Amino acid sequence: MQPDAKEDFVPPPTHRAVVIEAGDRVRVRDDVPLPALEKDQFLVRTEFVAVNPSDTKMRGPFVTVGGVLGTDYAGTVVARGTDVTAVDIGDRVCGAQHANERQRASSRVVWHVQRLGRQGLAEAAAVHQHRGRVYFRRRHQHGRSRVEASGTAAARCPGREAGVYPCVRGQHGHGDHCHTAIETVEYVFTSPASANMIPIAACSPKNADQVKAYGAEETFDYRQPDSAAKIKAFTKNNLRYALDCITTVDSTTFCYAAIGRAGGKYVALDPFSPHAATRGNIKTDWVLGPTIFGYGSSWPAPYGRPPSAEIRAYGEKLWAVAQKLVDEGKLRHHPVKVLEESGLEQVATGMEMVKNGKLSGQKCVVRIIS
Structure with a gap:
């Protein structure tokens, strides 16, 4: 267990997040509701996020007003449901979770990155999606x-x-x-x-x-x-x-x-x-x-998809294959560009860089915790 992770941590009712407001405005809010954990879910304290072009496209019919932006993350597990056994409090993990869909992290579609250490979380944030x-x-x-x-x-x-x-x-x-x-x-x-x-x-x-x-x-x-x-x-x-x-x-x-x-x-x-x-x-x-x-997609045509348990099962098996490659040191991260300033406010800066094609051969990563 990491020294700053505690078994008795109680998740707060709200948290800070980057959201889309009316008029497609990107804003950081301090009072975004944090849903209670279900028994098969766990909570990660996000330390780094990566910015993808898909984040810049979450506008109009692709997003609900008030929806939370973001996909790729890396951080430390701080709470877990009663049925979760694949991860422990204090584990360092990376994953991809479409925040706007209100789908929470599953232990079967994240990768353990303990071997990378705390300094490797920036790189871990860049690999998942x-x-x-x-x-x-x-x-x-x-x-x-x-x-x-x-x-x-x-x-x-x-x-x-x-x-x-x-x-x-x-x-x-x-x-x-x-x-x-x-x-x-x-x-x-x-x-x-x-x-x-x-x-x-x-x-x-x-x-x-x-x-x-x-x-x-x-x-x-x-x-x-x-x-x-x-x-x-x-x-x-x-x-x-x-x-x-x-x-x-x-x-x-x-x-x-x-x-x-x-x-x-x-x-x-x-x-x-x-x-x-x-x-x-x-x-x-x-x-x-x-x-x-496996959740499908509620995006407009031709992106709409029904949920699929078959695809979900396929994805979970592939994640296991990838975890093995990570453990063996065979899966390298892509070169990253970590923005100099930290905080969720920098996500908008990263989105502009990605949208305007300012990066080549690098992925934009934002440090959330100083």
Whole structure:
């Protein structure tokens, strides 16, 4: 147990939080109700939060007035329900929880990060949402990959000698998309589910060395007009999977041009333009990352989703796989940009940085507790 965590801690009735008010104004309030813990829930004292582009998009029909913003966090467990056994008071954890949905933390979808120490919580805050999105993409790419109870993952995938190439499409100036792309490359490189695959990436030359350090076999400058042709040459016209972290007409067109003659599968981060999806031998899909928790989505079309116990169970198993990689030191955090000033008030500053594309190859993190 950490010295500042106590078994007899009583959660207060209210807490400070970043909320959306009428007119889409972002404000820090001191009196946001804190729901009582249910028996299968626990409470984390948040010490660091990460800012995602999805936070900047929570406007209009995507948010309820008075709703709480935020997803990625890291901190210390200070209270738990009577049925919670997977975490203890004082454990350092990181997770992703859509605060506006009023869904509280589950011990099956957080990662223990004791080995990182207190100083590592900033990095821990930066990993969670996008790891979940990356793992969920894996399911969309290959259908229902098997996740074994032993904590390893397996998918129907030929050996490396067969030259199975997944390509990840990122972009300079899109900090969130860049680190999602890098984490996708790392997942392909480290996960047992993707052993034998050969990850490549289309990215900015500025970030090429970083992407290779996370496991990419080769990188290609997406801005060059012959980049897709170079990918075809490198993969011997055998690129089978494309993961699009940008999801514009240009990025979809790029991915389609790079996929090999036999076709394959294209998975995007958002709904994509059907006008750019021009080849009948390429299957398509797009991922709504937050639904990996199984709660579904009340967002407007085409983002609405019903709850799914099947997806929830799949997500819990994948979290166990990721926890094993964390424990073994195989899952590295993305480079972070910790804002100099601390406090919830700095979240708005971070949101502006992300919205205006001020970060490249970094993720914005805010220290909540000085």
